[in-house]
Amino acid sequence: MSKLTTVRSNASERDASPHAEPLRGPHFRIDAKQDSPKSAPTKWLMEARDVRKSYRKGAVLVPVLKGVNATAGDGEFMAIVGKSGSGKSTLLHLLATLDAPDGGEIHFEDRRIDNLPTTQRDGLRNREMGVVFQFYHLLPELTTLENTILPAMIGCSVTQFWGKRRALRRKALDLLEQVGLSHRLKHRPSELSGGEMQRVAIARALLNEPKILLADEPTGNLDRQTGVQIMDLLRSLNRDRKLTIVMVTHDSAIAKEADRVVQLVEGRVSHA
Amino acid sequence: MYKLLLCVRYLRTRYIALASIISVTLGVATMIVVNSVMCGFQHEMHKRLHGILSDIVVEAHSMEGIQDPESLVEEIRDEIGDDLVGMTATVHIPAMLSFKVRGQWMTKQVNLIGIDEKSYANVSEFGKYLLHPENRKQLSFDLHERGYDPRLREAGWAYRRMKVAQERYYEEQMRKLEAASAGESTHETVATATTDEDSGDDLPFNFEIGQDPFLEADEENDARTFDAMTQQHVGIVLGIATSNIRHRASDGEIVDLFLCKPGDDVKVTFPTAGTPPQAVSANFTVCDFYESKMSEYDSTFAFIPIGQLQYLRGMIDPQTGAGAVSSIQIKLKEGADLNAARDSLRERFPAEVFPYRVQTWKDMQGPLLAAVQMETTILNILLFLIIAVAGFGILATFFMIVVEKTRDIGILKSLGATSRGVMSIFLGYGLSLGCVGSGVGMVLGLLFVVNINRVADVLETITGREVFDPTIYYFQEIPTIIQAHTVAWIVAGAMLIAVMASVLPALRAARMHPVEALRYE
Numbered sequence: 144m145s146k147l148t149t150v151r152s153n154a155s156e157r158d159a160s161p162h163a164e165p166l167r168g169p170h171f172r173i174d175a176k177q178d179s180p181k182s183a184p185t186k187w188l189m190e191a192r193d194v195r196k197s198y199r200k201g202a203v204l205v206p207v208l209k210g211v212n213a214t215a216g217d218g219e220f221m222a223i224v225g226k227s228g229s230g231k232s233t234l235l236h237l238l239a240t241l242d243a244p245d246g247g248e249i250h251f252e253d254r255r256i257d258n259l260p261t262t263q264r265d266g267l268r269n270r271e272m273g274v275v276f277q278f279y280h281l282l283p284e285l286t287t288l289e290n291t292i293l294p295a296m297i298g299c300s301v302t303q304f305w306g307k308r309r310a311l312r313r314k315a316l317d318l319l320e321q322v323g324l325s326h327r328l329k330h331r332p333s334e335l336s337g338g339e340m341q342r343v344a345i346a347r348a349l350l351n352e353p354k355i356l357l358a359d360e361p362t363g364n365l366d367r368q369t370g371v372q373i374m375d376l377l378r379s380l381n382r383d384r385k386l387t388i389v390m391v392t393h394d395s396a397i398a399k400e401a402d403r404v405v406q407l408v409e410g411r412v413s414h415a
Numbered sequence: 416m417y418k419l420l421l422c423v424r425y426l427r428t429r430y431i432a433l434a435s436i437i438s439v440t441l442g443v444a445t446m447i448v449v450n451s452v453m454c455g456f457q458h459e460m461h462k463r464l465h466g467i468l469s470d471i472v473v474e475a476h477s478m479e480g481i482q483d484p485e486s487l488v489e490e491i492r493d494e495i496g497d498d499l500v501g502m503t504a505t506v507h508i509p510a511m512l513s514f515k516v517r518g519q520w521m522t523k524q525v526n527l528i529g530i531d532e533k534s535y536a537n538v539s540e541f542g543k544y545l546l547h548p549e550n551r552k553q554l555s556f557d558l559h560e561r562g563y564d565p566r567l568r569e570a571g572w573a574y575r576r577m578k579v580a581q582e583r584y585y586e587e588q589m590r591k592l593e594a595a596s597a598g599e600s601t602h603e604t605v606a607t608a609t610t611d612e613d614s615g616d617d618l619p620f621n622f623e624i625g626q627d628p629f630l631e632a633d634e635e636n637d638a639r640t641f642d643a644m645t646q647q648h649v650g651i652v653l654g655i656a657t658s659n660i661r662h663r664a665s666d667g668e669i670v671d672l673f674l675c676k677p678g679d680d681v682k683v684t685f686p687t688a689g690t691p692p693q694a695v696s697a698n699f700t701v702c703d704f705y706e707s708k709m710s711e712y713d714s715t716f717a718f719i720p721i722g723q724l725q726y727l728r729g730m731i732d733p734q735t736g737a738g739a740v741s742s743i744q745i746k747l748k749e750g751a752d753l754n755a756a757r758d759s760l761r762e763r764f765p766a767e768v769f770p771y772r773v774q775t776w777k778d779m780q781g782p783l784l785a786a787v788q789m790e791t792t793i794l795n796i797l798l799f800l801i802i803a804v805a806g807f808g809i810l811a812t813f814f815m816i817v818v819e820k821t822r823d824i825g826i827l828k829s830l831g832a833t834s835r836g837v838m839s840i841f842l843g844y845g846l847s848l849g850c851v852g853s854g855v856g857m858v859l860g861l862l863f864v865v866n867i868n869r870v871a872d873v874l875e876t877i878t879g880r881e882v883f884d885p886t887i888y889y890f891q892e893i894p895t896i897i898q899a900h901t902v903a904w905i906v907a908g909a910m911l912i913a914v915m916a917s918v919l920p921a922l923r924a925a926r927m928h929p930v931e932a933l934r935y936e
Contacts, residue, residue, distance in 0.1 A: 236930050239829065241828070241829055241929045241930050241933075242928075242929070242930045261833070261834065262833055265828070265831045265832065265833045266831060267831075268829065268830070268831040269830060269831020269832075270831070274829050274830070276829075276933065280822065280825070280826040280829070280933065281826075282421075282823050282826060282827075283823075284421065284424035284425065284428055285420070285421075285424065289420065293417055293827075293830060294830050294831065296417035296420065297417050297827065297830055297831050297832045297836065298831065301419065347830075
């Protein structure tokens with residue numbers, strides 16, 4: 144958080160309009176990361192340490208994760224692969240603090256996050272993480288633009304939002320332009336194709352300038368070609384913004400795009 | 416912010432929820448209508464009840480009355496002081512009113528009230544309810560030439576002269592017939608019985624005339640010299656329903672049939688003062704009608720000058736010449752505290768010592784006012800239960816919506832929305848549904864109240880049945896009063912119910928586990 148603040152204050156010194164500069168293009172974040180003194184000592188951004196999780200199915204306790212250790216480096220594009228039921232989605236949910244592990248720890252930026260109070264986890268998820276799902280998960284009542292701004296709306300109170308609404312709108316428009324959806328602003332999700340919906344979801348995930356993007360089968364519901372487009376988008380985000388991405392997929396062809404592949408087999412990381 | 420946005424979006428896209436609050440809308444509308452009408456009735460009743468009763472009444476227990484009203488009046492003046500506006504003495508006694516209809520005597524039970532025509536109108540709205548416009552300004556017990564209410568058609572002196580002339584003509588004709596058939600004795604008796612219209616001396620009431628030799632002599636004397644063409648008896652003001660028959664003609668019009676009118680003579684029989692009371696009768700000429708539109712009053716009241724009544728009942732002390740009265744009516748200033756004045760009078764004239772009873776007009780009509788109040792309360796409770804039932808409809812619909820929105824709740828939570836935020840979406844949604852429901856209900860209810868008489872007319876033409884029957888209440892229209900605070904309470908109550916009905920579904924939404932909610936298909 145302090146890093147972002149530094150950047151913003153620098154920006155406001157450079158430019159009379161504080162919001163115009165940081166939003167100008169995708170290269171801004173690269174500069175920011177390079178300028179930031181704090182990013183240098185952090186070798187890893189997120190780490191799972193001996194994470195265990197089991198689900199109760201009736202009377203039987205089904206272990207899903209049996210002690211997973213995984214680390215996502217800062218600016219790394221990591222893929223978690225595994226068969227259906229290997230626990231990869233569960234791991235992602237745990238990383239996103241959507242669920243709490245039964246055992247083990249999850250660390251983010253040098254602090255443990257799995258045992259934080261709910262409201263703090265909610266805030267963390269809102270500000271520091273972007274999440275993308277297989278089924279896009281856009282709100283059907285909202286337009287493309289509104290869906291994109293949604294994380295900012297969740298993060299601020301009415302008055303805060305009202306004060307920043309122009310800047311946020313411009314930021315959302317910018318992001319939608321980057322994902323190539325400037326012409327679909329007023330459309331509802333039901334009027335969009337799968338690829339378009341996923342791109343809206345990615346734009347939404349990036350709105351609050353997260354440090355990490357967690358993607359759960361982002362291409363799983365798309366045809367090959369659209370899937371490739373989405374992968375290109377993620378790839379360029381990782382490259383241009385130095386955005387850390389953790390992606391879960393069952394498709395090894397997709398996983399090859401990543402810098403590093405972690406394989407989950409029956410709830411454990413396989414080093415094969 | 417997202418809460419507001421989503422509330423508004425849900426409101427605009429979920430029509431099923433709007434359907435679920437129709438019951439709230441109707442409940443609110445009904446409650447507003449019922450309260451306005453009840454309030455209107457209550458107000459009208461208060462007005463009418465208070466119209467005839469003065470603010471405070473000091474009433475004697477006995478029929479003898481208060482022997483020395485002058486000093487009592489002075490003491491009351493001292494006691495109440497500044498708040499006092501007017502005072503008048505009256506004599507109330509039960510009496511029998513008889514008048515001749517088509518040759519037969521009709522008798523009615525009435526409350527005969529002796530009033531001081533100068534001051535009585537000051538203490539109550541008595542004057543307002545008289546039919547003749549002159550009497551409304553200042554009551555006079557003299558018959559007017561004409562100018563009575565058009566419903567009465569002919570009334571007054573012109574009517575009296577015409578009627579007397581007619582009767583005399585019939586009498587003349589009868590006499591001629593009698594002379595022609597002088598031999599038949601049976602005819603003769605019948606004829607004598609029917610010819611006498613105005614002279615009181617050989618009416619069937621003869622036996623009732625009291626023992627007082629002065630009274631009898633006076634009456635005989637009166638009968639001998641009395642000319643009905645140019646003279647009248649002492650005037651009497653009758654309640655309009657004592658002598659009228661109200662019915663509905665075949666075309667639905669309400670028709671009033673007056674059995675006696677201003678200009679006719681009536682006979683009143685009442686008890687004298689003293690033990691045991693004796694019945695006395697006297698003739699009076701109807702000089703006006705009294706129409707308060709309270710059927711209880713209109714059908715039982717008859718007013719005559721208090722001096723005449725005191726004289727006839729023997730209430731005048733032969734030594735001092737002061738007349739006893741049965742009650743003193745007191746009028747206080749607008750806004751004066753009636754109960755406080757009553758209590759101070761009660762303290763001054765404790766019921767253990769004095770033979771008086773001090774009551775406000777509300778005390779006197781207590782049970783009736785309480786009954787209306789109770790009806791209003793019960794209706795309100797019942798109607799509010801209807802809205803409460805509607806609340807369960809909202810509850811069910813909301814549960815459905817929460818289930819339907821499970822995935823969206825998961826999405827919001829995955830984007831960092833707090834449980835409280837999710838909960839407030841649904842509470843806010845409930846509140847806004849309540850606002851819409853009760854707002855629409857309020858508008859509907861108010862429109863209905865404003866146009867209630869037109870609605871009644873329309874219903875009448877459609878169903879052919881009269882919705883509001885003026886013959887029952889003597890109101891021409893349904894009275895309504897819209898009280899802003901009542902409307903506000905109803906609307907607030909309905910909104911509260913809508914919010915309360917959304918609490919459980921909102922809690923359920925808030926407690927949803929994000930991962931499970933996201934998996935939900």
